Amino acid sequence: MTQVTQDTSSDRVAYRPGAAVGDLTRHPYHAHEKPMGPHYCVYNRRFMAVCFDTKSVEDGYWTLRQKVGLLHTGELPIQFKGPDAQRLLDKLFTRDMTKLKTGRCGYGLACYDDGGLVVDGIVMRLADDLFWYVLADGDFYSWARAHAIGMDVEISDPNVFVSQVQGPNALKLLDAMSAEGVPETFSYYGIAKVTLGGQEVIITRTGYTNELGWEFYTEPHHDADALWQHFQDHGGAFGLDMAPVDAFNIRRIEAGILNAGSDLNRFTTPYDVGLGRFVDHAKSDFIGKTALQSAPKGRRLYGFACRSGNPVVAGIAKHAGRGIGIVTAAAFSPYLGCSLGYVLLDAPEFGAGRSIEVACSDGELHSADLVEPPFYDKACEIPRGKRVDVPARP
Numbered sequence: 001m002t003q004v005t006q007d008t009s010s011d012r013v014a015y016r017p018g019a020a021v022g023d024l025t026r027h028p029y030h031a032h033e034k035p036m037g038p039h040y041c042v043y044n045r046r047f048m049a050v051c052f053d054t055k056s057v058e059d060g061y062w063t064l065r066q067k068v069g070l071l072h073t074g075e076l077p078i079q080f081k082g083p084d085a086q087r088l089l090d091k092l093f094t095r096d097m098t099k100l101k102t103g104r105c106g107y108g109l110a111c112y113d114d115g116g117l118v119v120d121g122i123v124m125r126l127a128d129d130l131f132w133y134v135l136a137d138g139d140f141y142s143w144a145r146a147h148a149i150g151m152d153v154e155i156s157d158p159n160v161f162v163s164q165v166q167g168p169n170a171l172k173l174l175d176a177m178s179a180e181g182v183p184e185t186f187s188y189y190g191i192a193k194v195t196l197g198g199q200e201v202i203i204t205r206t207g208y209t210n211e212l213g214w215e216f217y218t219e220p221h222h223d224a225d226a227l228w229q230h231f232q233d234h235g236g237a238f239g240l241d242m243a244p245v246d247a248f249n250i251r252r253i254e255a256g257i258l259n260a261g262s263d264l265n266r267f268t269t270p271y272d273v274g275l276g277r278f279v280d281h282a283k284s285d286f287i288g289k290t291a292l293q294s295a296p297k298g299r300r301l302y303g304f305a306c307r308s309g310n311p312v313v314a315g316i317a318k319h320a321g322r323g324i325g326i327v328t329a330a331a332f333s334p335y336l337g338c339s340l341g342y343v344l345l346d347a348p349e350f351g352a353g354r355s356i357e358v359a360c361s362d363g364e365l366h367s368a369d370l371v372e373p374p375f376y377d378k379a380c381e382i383p384r385g386k387r388v389d390v391p392a393r394p
Contacts, residue, residue, distance in 0.1 A: 027072045027161045028224035036242060043074025043137045046161075051244045058334050060247030062393050064211055065335065067239025068167035070231070071248055073208070075121070075162040077132040077217070078141055084151035085129050092144060093123070094270060094279040094286055100125045105189040105204055108133060109270055109278050110140065111288030115295050116266040117273075118143060120258070122206055124191055132217075134162060136260035147287070159220050164248070166213030168390050169238040174203070174214060177234045186214075188384045197230030199223065208248050210255030210374065210383050250331045253340050256303065256373030262313070263301060263328045263342050272344075273301040274373075298348030301328070303373035306339040306358055309366030315359030317343045317368075319350070327358055333375075335391055340375060343368075 025046045027033075037053025049072070051057055063069040080089060090097040093108045100106045102125050110118040119138035125131055133140065144155050165173065175182045179195035186192045190205045199222055207213040218224055231240065249259075258264050264273045269292060271279075279292055304311075304327075311330040316323050323346075330341035343358065350356065352372040357365040374380075381387035 027074075027163075028218050028222075029072050029163070029228055032225075032228050033072060033242060038244070041074075041245070044076035044135070046074040046076065048072070048074035049242075049244045051246050052242070055241070055244070057244065057246045057250070060241075060243035061250050061334055063239065063241050063243050064167050064209055064247060064251055066168065066390050066393065067241070068165060068169040068173055068213075068235070069243030069247065070235075070240060071164045071166075071208075071243055071245060073162045073164060073245075074137065075134050077124075077134045077158060077160045077162065078144065079156045079158045080131040080133065080144070080153055081156070082129055082151075082153040084148075084153040085131050088144070088148050088151050088153050089123065089131060089133070090283065091147060091286055094288065094292070096280045096283050097123065102127055103185075103191045105191060105206055107278055109275060110143070111270070111286075111292065112266060113288055113291060115269040115288045115291035117260070117264045117268055117270065118266070119260050120264065120275075121260075122204070124204060126191065126202070132158070132160070138260055161218045162215055163218065164207050164209070164213060164215050165240075166207045166209045166211045166243075166248075166251075167239075168212055168388065169240075170211070170213040171385070173235060173238045173240060176237070177230060197226055197233075199227055201227070205383075207383065208257060209251040210257065210377065210380065211251065212383055212385055212388075246331075249329075250333060250340075253303070253329055253331055253342065253373075254333055254335070254375045255377070256375070258301075258342070259329060263344070268301070268344070269295050271295055271297045271299065274299050296348070299351075300325070300345045300348050301342055302345065302350070302352060303371040303375060304341055304343050304356070304358065304368040305336070305371055305375070306341070306360070306366050306368040309339065309358075309360030309362060309364065311339055311341050311358045311360050311366070311368070313341075317345070317359075318357045318365060319354075324350070324356065334394070336375065337394070342373070343370070 038049035040047040041050050106123045108123040121135035183192040202217045204215050315327045317325040325345035328342045333340045354370045358368045360366045
Protein backbone atom coordinates (compact mmCIF):
# COMPACT_ATOMS: atom_id res chain seq x y z
CA MET A 1 0.00 0.00 0.00
CA THR A 2 1.17 3.51 -0.74
CA GLN A 3 1.85 5.63 2.34
CA VAL A 4 2.54 9.35 2.21
CA THR A 5 4.67 10.89 4.94
CA GLN A 6 3.68 14.46 5.70
CA ASP A 7 4.68 17.18 8.13
CA THR A 8 1.85 17.04 10.65
CA SER A 9 3.49 19.03 13.45
CA SER A 10 0.97 21.87 13.21
CA ASP A 11 -2.11 19.64 13.36
CA ARG A 12 -4.06 19.10 16.57
CA VAL A 13 -4.56 15.37 16.76
CA ALA A 14 -6.22 13.26 19.43
CA TYR A 15 -4.28 10.02 18.99
CA ARG A 16 -6.12 6.81 19.68
CA PRO A 17 -4.36 4.43 22.10
CA GLY A 18 -1.74 2.49 20.21
CA ALA A 19 -1.94 4.67 17.08
CA ALA A 20 1.33 5.23 15.27
CA VAL A 21 2.31 8.87 14.84
CA GLY A 22 4.31 8.57 11.63
CA ASP A 23 3.16 8.20 8.02
CA LEU A 24 -0.14 9.93 8.71
CA THR A 25 -2.07 11.31 5.75
CA ARG A 26 -4.15 14.44 5.35
CA HIS A 27 -7.07 14.44 2.95
CA PRO A 28 -6.83 16.65 -0.17
CA TYR A 29 -9.15 19.28 1.35
CA HIS A 30 -7.11 19.84 4.50
CA ALA A 31 -6.17 23.43 3.61
CA HIS A 32 -9.84 24.35 3.07
CA GLU A 33 -10.86 22.72 6.36
CA LYS A 34 -8.07 24.18 8.47
CA PRO A 35 -9.54 27.72 8.90
CA MET A 36 -12.40 26.13 10.86
CA GLY A 37 -9.97 25.06 13.59
CA PRO A 38 -10.30 21.30 13.25
CA HIS A 39 -9.27 18.86 15.98
CA TYR A 40 -8.39 15.51 14.44
CA CYS A 41 -8.49 11.84 15.28
CA VAL A 42 -6.44 9.25 13.42
CA TYR A 43 -8.60 6.88 11.38
CA ASN A 44 -6.99 4.38 9.01
CA ARG A 45 -3.81 6.46 9.48
CA ARG A 46 -5.70 9.42 8.02
CA PHE A 47 -6.79 12.62 9.73
CA MET A 48 -10.51 13.08 10.33
CA ALA A 49 -12.00 16.17 11.98
CA VAL A 50 -13.66 15.35 15.30
CA CYS A 51 -14.80 18.91 16.03
CA PHE A 52 -14.22 22.51 14.91
CA ASP A 53 -13.41 25.66 16.86
CA THR A 54 -15.71 27.73 14.65
CA LYS A 55 -18.77 25.44 14.69
CA SER A 56 -20.33 23.57 17.58
CA VAL A 57 -21.12 19.87 17.36
CA GLU A 58 -24.81 20.66 17.85
CA ASP A 59 -24.74 23.19 15.00
CA GLY A 60 -23.12 20.50 12.85
CA TYR A 61 -25.84 18.05 13.81
CA TRP A 62 -28.60 20.45 12.79
CA THR A 63 -26.81 21.14 9.51
CA LEU A 64 -27.18 17.41 8.82
CA ARG A 65 -30.83 17.28 9.84
CA GLN A 66 -32.00 20.49 8.17
CA LYS A 67 -29.64 21.35 5.30
CA VAL A 68 -26.57 19.52 4.05
CA GLY A 69 -23.39 18.64 5.94
CA LEU A 70 -20.06 17.59 4.46
CA LEU A 71 -17.43 15.44 6.19
CA HIS A 72 -14.06 14.47 4.77
CA THR A 73 -13.74 11.00 6.27
CA GLY A 74 -10.88 8.69 7.13
CA GLU A 75 -12.51 5.76 5.35
CA LEU A 76 -10.04 3.75 3.29
CA PRO A 77 -10.88 2.21 -0.09
CA ILE A 78 -8.93 -0.94 -0.95
CA GLN A 79 -8.98 -2.03 -4.59
CA PHE A 80 -9.44 -5.62 -5.77
CA LYS A 81 -8.85 -6.18 -9.48
CA GLY A 82 -8.55 -9.32 -11.57
CA PRO A 83 -10.32 -12.50 -12.62
CA ASP A 84 -10.45 -13.81 -9.03
CA ALA A 85 -11.52 -10.55 -7.35
CA GLN A 86 -15.09 -11.73 -6.84
CA ARG A 87 -13.94 -15.16 -5.67
CA LEU A 88 -11.68 -13.64 -3.02
CA LEU A 89 -14.31 -11.21 -1.74
CA ASP A 90 -16.86 -14.02 -1.56
CA LYS A 91 -14.40 -15.86 0.68
CA LEU A 92 -13.69 -12.84 2.87
CA PHE A 93 -17.26 -11.62 3.44
CA THR A 94 -20.28 -13.23 5.07
CA ARG A 95 -22.60 -12.13 2.25
CA ASP A 96 -22.82 -13.63 -1.23
CA MET A 97 -20.66 -11.36 -3.38
CA THR A 98 -21.69 -13.15 -6.56
CA LYS A 99 -25.06 -11.40 -6.26
CA LEU A 100 -23.56 -7.89 -6.19
CA LYS A 101 -24.18 -6.30 -9.57
CA THR A 102 -21.86 -3.88 -11.35
CA GLY A 103 -22.82 -0.32 -10.41
CA ARG A 104 -24.10 -1.32 -6.97
CA CYS A 105 -22.78 -1.23 -3.40
CA GLY A 106 -23.23 -3.83 -0.68
CA TYR A 107 -22.54 -3.98 3.04
CA GLY A 108 -19.50 -6.14 3.73
CA LEU A 109 -18.77 -7.92 7.04
CA ALA A 110 -15.53 -9.85 7.44
CA CYS A 111 -15.06 -12.43 10.20
CA TYR A 112 -12.19 -14.39 11.71
CA ASP A 113 -12.28 -18.19 11.76
CA ASP A 114 -13.92 -18.11 15.20
CA GLY A 115 -16.75 -15.83 13.98
CA GLY A 116 -15.41 -12.66 15.59
CA LEU A 117 -15.64 -9.55 13.41
CA VAL A 118 -12.60 -8.15 11.62
CA VAL A 119 -14.15 -4.98 10.20
CA ASP A 120 -17.13 -3.72 8.24
CA GLY A 121 -17.52 -1.42 5.26
CA ILE A 122 -19.09 -0.86 1.86
CA VAL A 123 -18.21 -3.03 -1.14
CA MET A 124 -18.42 -1.16 -4.46
CA ARG A 125 -18.54 -3.15 -7.70
CA LEU A 126 -17.17 -0.80 -10.35
CA ALA A 127 -16.76 -3.45 -13.07
CA ASP A 128 -17.02 -7.20 -13.46
CA ASP A 129 -13.46 -7.65 -12.20
CA LEU A 130 -12.98 -4.42 -10.23
CA PHE A 131 -14.11 -3.70 -6.67
CA TRP A 132 -13.40 -1.12 -3.98
CA TYR A 133 -13.91 -2.04 -0.35
CA VAL A 134 -14.40 1.18 1.62
CA LEU A 135 -13.59 0.07 5.12
CA ALA A 136 -13.88 1.37 8.62
CA ASP A 137 -10.79 1.75 10.81
CA GLY A 138 -8.96 -1.56 10.65
CA ASP A 139 -6.17 -3.57 9.05
CA PHE A 140 -8.03 -5.33 6.27
CA TYR A 141 -5.37 -5.00 3.56
CA SER A 142 -3.00 -7.50 5.19
CA TRP A 143 -5.90 -9.82 6.02
CA ALA A 144 -7.00 -9.86 2.39
CA ARG A 145 -3.46 -10.41 1.10
CA ALA A 146 -3.01 -13.37 3.43
CA HIS A 147 -6.07 -15.11 1.98
CA ALA A 148 -5.38 -14.29 -1.69
CA ILE A 149 -2.58 -16.80 -2.14
CA GLY A 150 -3.05 -18.71 -5.38
CA MET A 151 -5.65 -16.30 -6.72
CA ASP A 152 -5.35 -14.07 -9.78
CA VAL A 153 -6.20 -10.79 -8.07
CA GLU A 154 -4.29 -7.56 -7.47
CA ILE A 155 -4.94 -5.87 -4.11
CA SER A 156 -3.85 -2.25 -3.88
CA ASP A 157 -4.42 1.14 -2.31
CA PRO A 158 -5.84 3.41 -5.06
CA ASN A 159 -5.08 6.49 -2.91
CA VAL A 160 -8.73 7.52 -2.94
CA PHE A 161 -10.30 9.80 -0.32
CA VAL A 162 -13.95 9.60 0.69
CA SER A 163 -16.16 12.59 1.52
CA GLN A 164 -19.78 12.46 2.65
CA VAL A 165 -22.53 14.88 1.63
CA GLN A 166 -25.53 14.28 3.89
CA GLY A 167 -28.83 15.99 4.68
CA PRO A 168 -32.26 16.77 3.22
CA ASN A 169 -30.77 19.10 0.59
CA ALA A 170 -28.03 16.69 -0.49
CA LEU A 171 -29.66 15.54 -3.74
CA LYS A 172 -30.77 19.08 -4.56
CA LEU A 173 -27.12 20.11 -4.29
CA LEU A 174 -26.05 17.21 -6.50
CA ASP A 175 -28.64 18.19 -9.10
CA ALA A 176 -27.24 21.74 -9.17
CA MET A 177 -23.57 20.68 -9.20
CA SER A 178 -23.68 17.84 -11.71
CA ALA A 179 -23.65 18.50 -15.43
CA GLU A 180 -26.00 15.50 -15.75
CA GLY A 181 -28.20 16.39 -12.79
CA VAL A 182 -29.07 13.52 -10.45
CA PRO A 183 -28.58 10.29 -12.44
CA GLU A 184 -31.89 8.52 -13.10
CA THR A 185 -30.54 5.19 -11.82
CA PHE A 186 -28.97 6.66 -8.69
CA SER A 187 -31.01 4.69 -6.17
CA TYR A 188 -30.08 3.80 -2.58
CA TYR A 189 -26.71 2.00 -2.56
CA GLY A 190 -26.16 2.85 -6.21
CA ILE A 191 -22.93 3.95 -7.91
CA ALA A 192 -22.70 6.63 -10.59
CA LYS A 193 -20.20 8.80 -12.41
CA VAL A 194 -21.06 12.48 -12.69
CA THR A 195 -19.32 15.56 -14.02
CA LEU A 196 -18.61 18.09 -11.29
CA GLY A 197 -17.04 21.28 -12.55
CA GLY A 198 -15.68 19.52 -15.62
CA GLN A 199 -14.24 16.56 -13.70
CA GLU A 200 -15.67 13.04 -13.78
CA VAL A 201 -16.21 11.84 -10.22
CA ILE A 202 -17.47 8.54 -8.79
CA ILE A 203 -20.31 8.95 -6.31
CA THR A 204 -22.37 6.50 -4.25
CA ARG A 205 -25.77 6.79 -2.60
CA THR A 206 -24.41 5.88 0.82
CA GLY A 207 -23.42 7.53 4.10
CA TYR A 208 -22.81 7.25 7.84
CA THR A 209 -25.96 9.08 8.93
CA ASN A 210 -29.05 7.51 7.35
CA GLU A 211 -29.92 10.96 6.12
CA LEU A 212 -30.59 11.53 2.45
CA GLY A 213 -27.10 11.74 1.02
CA TRP A 214 -24.23 10.63 -1.14
CA GLU A 215 -20.47 10.22 -1.04
CA PHE A 216 -17.84 11.30 -3.54
CA TYR A 217 -14.41 9.80 -4.15
CA THR A 218 -11.42 12.04 -4.79
CA GLU A 219 -8.85 10.20 -6.90
CA PRO A 220 -5.19 11.12 -7.54
CA HIS A 221 -5.95 12.58 -10.98
CA HIS A 222 -8.54 15.04 -9.66
CA ASP A 223 -7.87 18.73 -9.12
CA ALA A 224 -9.16 18.78 -5.54
CA ASP A 225 -8.93 22.57 -5.19
CA ALA A 226 -11.06 23.09 -8.30
CA LEU A 227 -13.53 20.45 -7.13
CA TRP A 228 -13.82 22.15 -3.75
CA GLN A 229 -14.42 25.50 -5.40
CA HIS A 230 -17.25 23.90 -7.37
CA PHE A 231 -18.84 22.86 -4.07
CA GLN A 232 -18.42 26.39 -2.72
CA ASP A 233 -19.94 27.93 -5.85
CA HIS A 234 -23.13 25.88 -5.52
CA GLY A 235 -23.38 24.98 -1.84
CA GLY A 236 -24.53 28.28 -0.38
CA ALA A 237 -28.00 28.06 -1.85
CA PHE A 238 -28.58 24.73 -0.08
CA GLY A 239 -26.96 25.49 3.28
CA LEU A 240 -23.84 23.38 2.66
CA ASP A 241 -21.37 23.46 5.52
CA MET A 242 -18.70 21.18 6.90
CA ALA A 243 -19.77 19.09 9.88
CA PRO A 244 -17.33 17.19 12.14
CA VAL A 245 -17.45 13.49 12.88
CA ASP A 246 -18.85 14.13 16.38
CA ALA A 247 -21.97 15.55 14.72
CA PHE A 248 -22.15 12.52 12.41
CA ASN A 249 -21.68 10.29 15.46
CA ILE A 250 -24.91 11.55 17.05
CA ARG A 251 -26.84 10.86 13.88
CA ARG A 252 -25.33 7.42 13.30
CA ILE A 253 -26.30 6.36 16.84
CA GLU A 254 -29.88 7.54 16.25
CA ALA A 255 -29.85 5.61 12.97
CA GLY A 256 -28.59 2.32 14.42
CA ILE A 257 -25.28 2.42 12.54
CA LEU A 258 -22.41 0.67 14.32
CA ASN A 259 -18.78 1.72 14.67
CA ALA A 260 -16.15 -0.94 14.02
CA GLY A 261 -13.69 -1.31 16.88
CA SER A 262 -16.10 -0.14 19.58
CA ASP A 263 -19.62 -1.44 18.91
CA LEU A 264 -18.30 -4.47 17.07
CA ASN A 265 -14.89 -6.12 17.36
CA ARG A 266 -13.03 -9.43 17.27
CA PHE A 267 -14.88 -10.63 20.37
CA THR A 268 -18.36 -10.12 18.89
CA THR A 269 -20.07 -12.13 16.18
CA PRO A 270 -22.56 -10.60 13.72
CA TYR A 271 -25.35 -12.13 15.81
CA ASP A 272 -24.10 -10.49 19.00
CA VAL A 273 -24.47 -7.02 17.48
CA GLY A 274 -27.70 -7.50 15.54
CA LEU A 275 -26.12 -8.03 12.11
CA GLY A 276 -27.05 -11.67 11.62
CA ARG A 277 -29.15 -10.79 8.58
CA PHE A 278 -25.89 -10.12 6.71
CA VAL A 279 -24.66 -13.70 7.18
CA ASP A 280 -25.53 -15.91 4.21
CA HIS A 281 -25.17 -19.54 5.26
CA ALA A 282 -26.43 -20.63 1.84
CA LYS A 283 -23.02 -19.68 0.44
CA SER A 284 -20.68 -22.59 -0.21
CA ASP A 285 -18.02 -21.19 2.11
CA PHE A 286 -16.58 -18.07 3.75
CA ILE A 287 -14.16 -17.42 6.58
CA GLY A 288 -15.94 -17.99 9.87
CA LYS A 289 -18.86 -19.96 8.41
CA THR A 290 -18.39 -23.08 10.54
CA ALA A 291 -18.10 -21.08 13.76
CA LEU A 292 -21.11 -18.91 12.93
CA GLN A 293 -23.31 -21.90 12.16
CA SER A 294 -22.99 -23.06 15.76
CA ALA A 295 -22.65 -19.63 17.38
CA PRO A 296 -25.40 -18.36 19.74
CA LYS A 297 -27.91 -16.33 17.74
CA GLY A 298 -29.06 -14.07 20.58
CA ARG A 299 -28.46 -10.33 20.40
CA ARG A 300 -26.23 -8.66 23.00
CA LEU A 301 -25.91 -5.11 21.63
CA TYR A 302 -28.85 -2.77 22.19
CA GLY A 303 -29.51 0.90 22.00
CA PHE A 304 -30.51 2.75 25.13
CA ALA A 305 -32.14 6.07 26.00
CA CYS A 306 -31.15 7.87 29.20
CA ARG A 307 -33.14 10.97 30.20
CA SER A 308 -31.43 11.98 33.44
CA GLY A 309 -27.69 11.74 32.81
CA ASN A 310 -24.83 11.80 30.33
CA PRO A 311 -23.58 8.21 29.89
CA VAL A 312 -19.85 7.66 29.44
CA VAL A 313 -18.29 5.39 26.82
CA ALA A 314 -16.75 2.27 28.42
CA GLY A 315 -18.88 2.90 31.51
CA ILE A 316 -20.52 -0.02 33.24
CA ALA A 317 -24.14 -1.07 32.78
CA LYS A 318 -25.94 -2.66 35.71
CA HIS A 319 -29.23 -4.28 36.62
CA ALA A 320 -30.30 -4.90 40.23
CA GLY A 321 -26.79 -3.99 41.37
CA ARG A 322 -25.09 -6.52 39.09
CA GLY A 323 -22.77 -5.61 36.23
CA ILE A 324 -24.31 -6.79 32.96
CA GLY A 325 -22.28 -5.04 30.25
CA ILE A 326 -20.53 -1.89 29.05
CA VAL A 327 -21.51 1.23 27.14
CA THR A 328 -19.88 1.24 23.68
CA ALA A 329 -21.27 4.56 22.38
CA ALA A 330 -23.06 7.57 23.83
CA ALA A 331 -24.12 11.06 22.76
CA PHE A 332 -26.84 13.59 23.48
CA SER A 333 -29.51 13.72 20.77
CA PRO A 334 -30.73 17.31 20.22
CA TYR A 335 -33.68 15.95 18.24
CA LEU A 336 -34.91 13.44 20.83
CA GLY A 337 -33.86 15.59 23.78
CA CYS A 338 -32.04 12.87 25.71
CA SER A 339 -28.83 10.87 25.75
CA LEU A 340 -28.62 7.83 23.49
CA GLY A 341 -26.09 5.10 23.11
CA TYR A 342 -25.32 1.42 22.71
CA VAL A 343 -24.65 -1.12 25.42
CA LEU A 344 -22.98 -4.48 24.87
CA LEU A 345 -24.48 -6.97 27.32
CA ASP A 346 -22.48 -9.87 28.71
CA ALA A 347 -25.31 -12.22 27.73
CA PRO A 348 -28.55 -11.90 25.71
CA GLU A 349 -30.73 -11.99 28.83
CA PHE A 350 -32.42 -8.62 28.32
CA GLY A 351 -34.29 -7.15 25.40
CA ALA A 352 -35.85 -3.94 24.15
CA GLY A 353 -38.14 -2.31 26.69
CA ARG A 354 -36.19 -3.42 29.75
CA SER A 355 -34.71 -0.86 32.14
CA ILE A 356 -31.08 -0.90 33.23
CA GLU A 357 -28.65 1.58 34.79
CA VAL A 358 -25.62 3.10 33.07
CA ALA A 359 -22.62 4.98 34.44
CA CYS A 360 -22.77 8.72 33.74
CA SER A 361 -20.39 11.66 33.80
CA ASP A 362 -21.49 12.73 37.29
CA GLY A 363 -20.14 9.47 38.69
CA GLU A 364 -23.60 8.09 39.35
CA LEU A 365 -25.72 5.37 37.76
CA HIS A 366 -28.77 6.59 35.87
CA SER A 367 -31.79 4.70 34.58
CA ALA A 368 -31.88 3.86 30.87
CA ASP A 369 -34.35 2.00 28.68
CA LEU A 370 -33.11 -0.58 26.20
CA VAL A 371 -34.16 0.08 22.60
CA GLU A 372 -33.77 -1.96 19.43
CA PRO A 373 -32.09 0.52 17.06
CA PRO A 374 -32.69 2.60 15.06
CA PHE A 375 -34.32 5.04 17.46
CA TYR A 376 -36.61 6.36 14.72
CA ASP A 377 -37.25 5.88 11.00
CA LYS A 378 -37.40 2.12 11.51
CA ALA A 379 -38.20 1.53 7.83
CA CYS A 380 -35.14 3.53 6.71
CA GLU A 381 -37.27 5.86 4.61
CA ILE A 382 -35.14 9.00 5.06
CA PRO A 383 -32.04 7.87 3.11
CA ARG A 384 -34.28 6.40 0.40
CA GLY A 385 -35.99 9.75 -0.10
CA LYS A 386 -39.40 8.42 0.96
CA ARG A 387 -39.58 10.61 4.06
CA VAL A 388 -38.78 14.24 3.44
CA ASP A 389 -39.97 16.00 6.60
CA VAL A 390 -37.28 18.31 8.02
CA PRO A 391 -37.29 18.53 11.83
CA ALA A 392 -37.47 21.90 13.54
CA ARG A 393 -34.66 22.85 15.90
CA PRO A 394 -35.99 23.27 19.47
